[in-house]
Amino acid sequence: MAQAQEYITKNMNLLPEYQEKYLKDLLANIYQTNEETGEISGIATQSPLYGNPVLDEAGNPMFEALAGGFTSDAALAKTDQYGTPIEGTEGGVAAPDVMRFTDAQTEAIRRMTGYTDPETGEVVYESGVGTYKPFLEDSRGTFGKGIAALDSSMGAYNPQGQIQYDAQGNAQLDSQGQPVRQGGYKDFYDPFVEDVIDSTYADIDRAGAIENIGQRAQAVGSGAFGGSRQAVQESELQRNIMDQKARTGSQLRSAAYTGAQTQAQSAFENQQKRGQSAGQLFQGLGSGIGALGEATQALGMQDVNSLFNVGSLEQGQLQNEYDVQRAGQLEEAYEPFSRFSYMRDILSGVPSSGTSLAAAATPQASPLGGAMAGANIISGGQGQGNIFGGLGGLVNR
Numbered sequence: 331m332a333q334a335q336e337y338i339t340k341n342m343n344l345l346p347e348y349q350e351k352y353l354k355d356l357l358a359n360i361y362q363t364n365e366e367t368g369e370i371s372g373i374a375t376q377s378p379l380y381g382n383p384v385l386d387e388a389g390n391p392m393f394e395a396l397a398g399g400f401t402s403d404a405a406l407a408k409t410d411q412y413g414t415p416i417e418g419t420e421g422g423v424a425a426p427d428v429m430r431f432t433d434a435q436t437e438a439i440r441r442m443t444g445y446t447d448p449e450t451g452e453v454v455y456e457s458g459v460g461t462y463k464p465f466l467e468d469s470r471g472t473f474g475k476g477i478a479a480l481d482s483s484m485g486a487y488n489p490q491g492q493i494q495y496d497a498q499g500n501a502q503l504d505s506q507g508q509p510v511r512q513g514g515y516k517d518f519y520d521p522f523v524e525d526v527i528d529s530t531y532a533d534i535d536r537a538g539a540i541e542n543i544g545q546r547a548q549a550v551g552s553g554a555f556g557g558s559r560q561a562v563q564e565s566e567l568q569r570n571i572m573d574q575k576a577r578t579g580s581q582l583r584s585a586a587y588t589g590a591q592t593q594a595q596s597a598f599e600n601q602q603k604r605g606q607s608a609g610q611l612f613q614g615l616g617s618g619i620g621a622l623g624e625a626t627q628a629l630g631m632q633d634v635n636s637l638f639n640v641g642s643l644e645q646g647q648l649q650n651e652y653d654v655q656r657a658g659q660l661e662e663a664y665e666p667f668s669r670f671s672y673m674r675d676i677l678s679g680v681p682s683s684g685t686s687l688a689a690a691a692t693p694q695a696s697p698l699g700g701a702m703a704g705a706n707i708i709s710g711g712q713g714q715g716n717i718f719g720g721l722g723g724l725v726n727r
Contacts (some may be wrong), residue, residue, distance in 0.1 A: 349677065352677060353677060356670060356673055356674065356677070358372070359372055359373065359670065360372045360373060360374045360670060361374045361375060373666045373667065373670075378421070378422075378423070378663035378664055378666075378667070379422065379423045379663065380419075380422050381419030381420050381421035381422025381423075382419060382420045382421060382422075383417060383418070383419055384400050384417075384418035384419060384420060386402050390402065391417050391418070392417070392418045393406075393407030393408070393415045393416060393417055393418055394407060394408045394416045394417075394418050395407060395408070396408055400418040410427075411427075411429060411430050411648075412430075421662075421663065422659070422663065423656060423659040423660050423663050424652070424655065424656045424659060426656065427652065428649070429645045429646075429648045429649040429652065430645075431641065431645065432641040432644045432645050432648070433641070434637045434638070434640045434641030434644060435637070435638050435641030435642065435645065436641075437637050437641075438633075438634045438635075438637035438638040438641060439638075440454070440455050441455050441458050441630065441633065441634050441637070442457070442458045442459065442631075442634045443457055443458075443459070444456055444457035444458075458627065458630045458631065458634060459627075460627075461623070461626055461627045461630060462620075462623035462624050462626065462627045463623070464623070465619050465620060465622055465623025465624075465626065466620055466623055468616075468619050469616040469617070469619040469620035469623070470616070471616075472612050472613075472615050472616035472619060473612065473613055473616035475608075475612045476608070476609040476610070476611070476612030476613040476615075476616060477609065477613075478609075530578050
């Protein structure tokens, strides 16, 4: 029986030699391993985000200098926003960061929340919140004075004077335990009235004495010297003198009392008016003090807002500068990868004129397989059911 032949065909598409060399050089620059030393090289062997640290001869890290270049003196090195010297590197990309509050923003926060010097304990700023409270307390006190002044101006006039009260509202007492009064008629009574009355009495007495002398002279001239008639005349004269004294004294005292009463009442009315004016004045001052407190806090908050807004502008500018610098470093770090990607695109766009390599092969029959097939034929001819039984039967014979 003839055995069918099997054919196996292998095909390979090979790039042109120049393209194959181009691709090998490209991949070797990206990543390759030295077969002898095992060292790997290429731009993909290290992250482009991390640069190579700059070290001095002793192997100590160096810092970026303020004047450019690198320095081993930390005092001459650039610092970040936290005050830490920046270590020098070749290549690499700065870590992402957020700008902290600027000095203006920190100052605004201190003025708003209050700040105490941690070293000296001195209170540099009181809290800007609630600065109106002392003004409101002063305003309330001033308003109270106005109300008290208005209350005192509502009392009725007392000729004996107004009772005086202390700060606690208690009546002031004299040494005899009587209420102290001010503004009564006695305070305005003319102290010279009695002197005037005494002088008037003396004038009346002198006039009476002169009148008495005249009457005596007249009596003597009429021949009625002495006797009851003269006594009656002198008694009548004395009575007239006493009546004149009484009328004159009462009139002077009445006039003095009326004048004192008028002055006291006028002073009381003036005092009431002054009290009402003072009450209105104190109320106006209280309102002004309260408004001053509100204005003080509002102006303080305006200063805080101005400082914070200026600080926000400065913070935003610093953040933008940092982000632009970092974006430039990222672009520089990934530029080689972009260049190789561009070169890969060039290779993929070049039409390929590669050759094909084909190989055909015919499989050969296995000798063992032929032997086994013959054994099975013999075994089948003797009536055995399997190869192992056939071989066994053949051996036993």
